[in-house]
Amino acid sequence: MQVMKILKLVCAVIVLVVASSERGESRKRGRAVTTTSFEYTALSCRAHSASLSDYGGVGDGKTSNTKAFQSAISELSKYASEGGAQLYVPAGKWLTGSFSLISHFTLYLHRDAVLLASQDVNEWPVIKPLPSYGRGRDAAAGRYTSLIFGTNLTDVIVTGDNGTIDGQGAFWWQQFHKSKLKYTRPYLIELMFSDSIQISNLTLLNSPSWNVHPVYSSNIIVRGITIIAPVTSPNTDGINPDSCTNTRIEDCYIVSGDDCVAVKSGWDEYGIKFGWPTKQLVIRRLTCISPYSATIALGSEMSGGIQDVRAEDITAIHTESGVRIKTAVGRGGYVKDIYVKKFTMHTMKWAFWMTGNYGSHADKNYDPNALPEIKNINYRDMVAENVTMAARLEGIANDPFTGICMANVTIGMAAKAKKQPWTCTDIEGMTSSVTPPPCNLLPDQGPEKITACDFPEESLPIDMLEFKKCTYSLKLA
Numbered sequence: 433m434q435v436m437k438i439l440k441l442v443c444a445v446i447v448l449v450v451a452s453s454e455r456g457e458s459r460k461r462g463r464a465v466t467t468t469s470f471e472y473t474a475l476s477c478r479a480h481s482a483s484l485s486d487y488g489g490v491g492d493g494k495t496s497n498t499k500a501f502q503s504a505i506s507e508l509s510k511y512a513s514e515g516g517a518q519l520y521v522p523a524g525k526w527l528t529g530s531f532s533l534i535s536h537f538t539l540y541l542h543r544d545a546v547l548l549a550s551q552d553v554n555e556w557p558v559i560k561p562l563p564s565y566g567r568g569r570d571a572a573a574g575r576y577t578s579l580i581f582g583t584n585l586t587d588v589i590v591t592g593d594n595g596t597i598d599g600q601g602a603f604w605w606q607q608f609h610k611s612k613l614k615y616t617r618p619y620l621i622e623l624m625f626s627d628s629i630q631i632s633n634l635t636l637l638n639s640p641s642w643n644v645h646p647v648y649s650s651n652i653i654v655r656g657i658t659i660i661a662p663v664t665s666p667n668t669d670g671i672n673p674d675s676c677t678n679t680r681i682e683d684c685y686i687v688s689g690d691d692c693v694a695v696k697s698g699w700d701e702y703g704i705k706f707g708w709p710t711k712q713l714v715i716r717r718l719t720c721i722s723p724y725s726a727t728i729a730l731g732s733e734m735s736g737g738i739q740d741v742r743a744e745d746i747t748a749i750h751t752e753s754g755v756r757i758k759t760a761v762g763r764g765g766y767v768k769d770i771y772v773k774k775f776t777m778h779t780m781k782w783a784f785w786m787t788g789n790y791g792s793h794a795d796k797n798y799d800p801n802a803l804p805e806i807k808n809i810n811y812r813d814m815v816a817e818n819v820t821m822a823a824r825l826e827g828i829a830n831d832p833f834t835g836i837c838m839a840n841v842t843i844g845m846a847a848k849a850k851k852q853p854w855t856c857t858d859i860e861g862m863t864s865s866v867t868p869p870p871c872n873l874l875p876d877q878g879p880e881k882i883t884a885c886d887f888p889e890e891s892l893p894i895d896m897l898e899f900k901k902c903t904y905s906l907k908l909a
């Protein structure tokens with residue numbers, strides 16, 4: 433008995449020691465040495481480590497850390513060609529304005545680290561509108577730089593043990609509602625013209641506007657992100673891949689006031705001229721709650737084109753629509769080769785929604801002859817319940833949306849459902865085993881066509897990328 437007790441005690445002590453070093457801090461009494469070490473997974477590991485505390489950071493929730501971030505990152509840039517560097521943000525509340533990342537760099541947030549976005553507009557430098565949009569979304573002039581920004585980078589990682597980035601968006605939402613904004617609101621994380629990006633294991637709260645915006649970039653993994661904003665907050669889109677190639681979004685949970693994922697590629701004549709599509713995008717294991725918006729929106733800014741999107745294992749709860757196409761005359765571009773499967777929906781207004789007259793133009797100079805091409809849109813293995821209208825599918829007159837394919841879809845209608853579950857105009861396609869019986873423009877081809885809307889067989893290159901086990905280790909004398 434006695435031996436067992438002692439053994440248990442020894443085990444408990446060992447567990448305590450292991451747990452505390454996993455947490456990050458372990459202090460050796462008698463010697464003035466603090467070590468912090470832990471493991472995490474990333475696309476690339478770094479040779480050099482530093483903590484924000486080493487650069488004068490103060491995690492009291494009141495002191496601005498913008499300069500601490502800037503000087504830490506500028507100092508660490510000397511390691512870019514020597515194995516790169518990682519900057520650790522310890523537990524604490526770190527008030528900060530916008531700061532910029534560098535190549536071969538990892539920003540890592542402790543699980544109790546909170547980046548608090550500053551409400552002092554002087555902490556947000558104004559930059560030019562995106563070239564593929566021609567103007568800002570909130571105001572024609574420039575836009576506030578995002579909280580975490582980067583441009584023309586390669587190999588950049590923002591991750592953590594589910595640490596938090598709090599945009600304190602109420603301040604910005606009020607100014608937006610009162611039309612007081614001189615410039616477009618900032619996003620939480622934006623990376624432009626960059627390659628090899630990982631954004632993972634973080635919680636993003638109350639963004640001023642969009643949360644995660646990779647734009648003109650490639651080879652992007654967004655994984656394990658929790659995004660939360662009030663469902664009535666303006667334009668708090670979750671993740672917006674915009675003119676990006678090879679992107680993988682997985683294991684994300686999003687509650688927001690706008691689309692959970694919005695796939696984009698520029699706006700009207702500006703997007704057509706810029707001409708960068710979003711293509712080769714994988715979205716899987718996404719849970720979305722957004723009562724006034726879509727689970728996954730394609731558009732409305734799609735003027736550079738959207739091609740080869742594959743979404744699977746998606747759950748929507750109390751969300752307006754599923755995978756929604758939004759476009760308009762004047763957008764040009766295309767949305768094609770879209771594949772969706774294993775989609776579960778609870779309490780929806782529309783399970784399917786396509787909108788050809790979205791409007792919302794950058795300015796009056798859009799080309800009325802620039803018609804979008806919408807084709808080869810595939811859905812299979814979908815189950816929905818408590819749905820008000822099964823589908824509202826509105827193409828464009830003389831520019832029908834074609835190749836719409838739906839198979840193995842069961843939509844349970846709400847008690848107060850509309851009498852006519854489907855409305856279809858200017859579309860063409862087929863269905864197989866779809867309930868309730870679809871509109872005449874999507875004729876039932878019989879149960880033997882159930883595999884007609886399948887995914888392509890070969891996987892995309894972004895699925896070949898593998899994670900490594902990285903160690904952060906820092907000793908302070």
Ligand SMILES: *[C@@H]1O[C@H](CO)[C@@H](O)[C@H](O)[C@H]1NC(C)=O
Nearest residue numbers: 472473474632633655656899
């Ligand atoms: C994120 O967290 C999950 C669960 O804790 C873990 O399995 C994964 O390796 C972490 N890293 C990335 C890059 O997702």
Ligand SMILES: *[C@@H]1O[C@H](CO)[C@@H](O)[C@H](O)[C@H]1NC(C)=O
Nearest residue numbers: 563583584585624625626648
């Ligand atoms: C970033 O890359 C883009 C596209 O290659 C280029 O037009 C732009 O000038 C670059 N910007 C900077 C700051 O280097």
Ligand SMILES: *[C@@H]1O[C@H](CO)[C@@H](O)[C@H](O)[C@H]1NC(C)=O
Nearest residue numbers: 593594595633634635656658
């Ligand atoms: C991360 O934190 C959020 C907010 O507290 C929580 O809802 C979520 O479950 C956490 N994720 C993980 C993987 O622990």
Ligand SMILES: *[C@@H]1O[C@H](CO)[C@@H](O)[C@H](O)[C@H]1NC(C)=O
Nearest residue numbers: 774775812813814815840882
């Ligand atoms: C139809 O969809 C359901 C729900 O996703 C799935 O369980 C079932 O296997 C599918 N049936 C066929 C024939 O693929």
Ligand SMILES: *[C@@H]1O[C@H](CO)[C@@H](O)[C@H](O)[C@H]1NC(C)=O
Nearest residue numbers: 778779780818819820846848
């Ligand atoms: C069904 O949807 C309505 C809104 O359309 C909602 O009020 C109700 O709670 C939902 N019922 C269930 C069982 O989820």
